[in-house]
Amino acid sequence: MAERVRFENVVDGVRLGSADGRWIESANPFTGKPWAEVPHCGLDDVDRAVDAAHKAFVKGPWPSMTASARGKLLRRLGDLIERDAARLAEIEVKDNGKLLAEMAGQVRYMAEWFHYFGGLADKIEGGVIPTDKPDMFTYTKREPLGVVVCITPWNSPLLLLTWKLAPALAAGNTIVIKPSEFTSCSTLAFMDLIAEAGFPQGVVNTLTGFGSEIGTALVEHPKVAKVAFTGGDATGASVYAAAARGIKHVTLELGGKSPNIVFADAAIDDAVKGAISGIFAASGQTCIAGSRLLVQRAVYDEVCEKVASFAATARLGDPMDSGTQVGPITTQPQRRKVLDYMEVARGEGARCLLGGGTPDRPDLKDGWFVEPTIFADVSNDMRIAREEVFGPILSIIPFEDDEEAVEIANDTIYGLASGVWTSNIRRAFTMADRIRAGTVWVNTYRAVSYLAPFGGYKKSGIGRESGQHAIDEYLQTKCVWINLAEGVPNPFVLR
């Protein structure tokens, strides 16, 4: 048996396994073989991690640290991420099978969130209220919430953690991270940088294990103040319900069925590339996947043909190789789910233009691959157009005019992202107004930034990550009243 790398949790600054000594295997989606182990935590471990975070929130150096000092720690963490990006990206690829080229860029870019929110840490200001009570001085303070649980999925573990961790720490909270059990290794490796940056013990803690075993106990824990979650909408709903029982704050970043809309007046070759990158990058395993390609009838046949021919050239292979364009699916259950949806689409009468199964190549036989797949003549009431697949399946849907494009685009339970391809400036602005989604891209797709708020309308979530708004998700407002008058007037009457 090949030797496995063992990654331990960090609780209160100490590396450890689970309380009862169990481990979970982490498999490489390209080889299909386990390559690492992470602690299989249970309910005792939940208490240990939350207690450590809670202690660090109320005692020790963290609560008395100035905001400027906190900001410095975050910026130092950003520098360390830049230094170690290549190492972290390799771990991420072994766990989730995404392309090394993409993950290396993504991890390097993550540093910007820590630099940006480090800069914001000491710009969190309260205000003075010009109160109507003459002898009162009334002011507000923006204060952290307490222990924040960050629950992250398997598709981009470190980036999606960063979107939570950077603003939560800048605001002065303490943290318990629960990564997906499929892809915990990079998070545990990243904890070395938290220590090296100089964060006090207990400020950031990790808890690996199965969401089904420890998730509810973690969310419901009385010492947890907020849950920041990214994942599927069914799990998101159960996290929301558990958080509601304890009246906790939540941010939810859930699924999507994003429309990528091509008008006849678009630069068609650019739109084709936008369609490809919207669905086949990361093998379609992104919440922002442009999984519904809406194409105006006048260019429908041309776009179908061009998208299919372009996608047919995609090179599947080892995600570590720089020449690979499409890697495996991250988990075996997810691969099964994607393959099942191909059958669903066929059963519904969609026309398969490309792919539709697993690649028949001996060098890929151990990996969890599926073919880049395109279905045309999809109607928006088919399951393949309504449900999030989270894989490389594109559904192409025709439309006549702007009105119909808006109607189809908005006819979904989701509202995370959208794309519009047009050369008409008036149409671009009008579509941006009318599409009910947290992000609208015009003549581009998949752009994100630490500066730009990201989040969903409708069932795609609650709250915003990145940008200045994100820090508000981790703060609460206190109002302080100082009586400057002598004596207390009639105690039985509200002033």
Ligand code: NDP
């Ligand atoms: P989940 O939504 O179940 O997983 C996301 C995270 O939640 C993981 O860390 C998971 O842990 C954890 N979790 C699971 N159950 C609970 C619970 N009861 N309480 C608290 N945390 C919990 O994603 P899946 O892996 O099941 O994927 C299902 C579908 O979700 C995908 O097919 C895709 O459609 C969608 N998805 C969307 C993502 C997005 O970015 N919006 C990301 C990932 C998936 P554990 O892994 O240990 O179960």
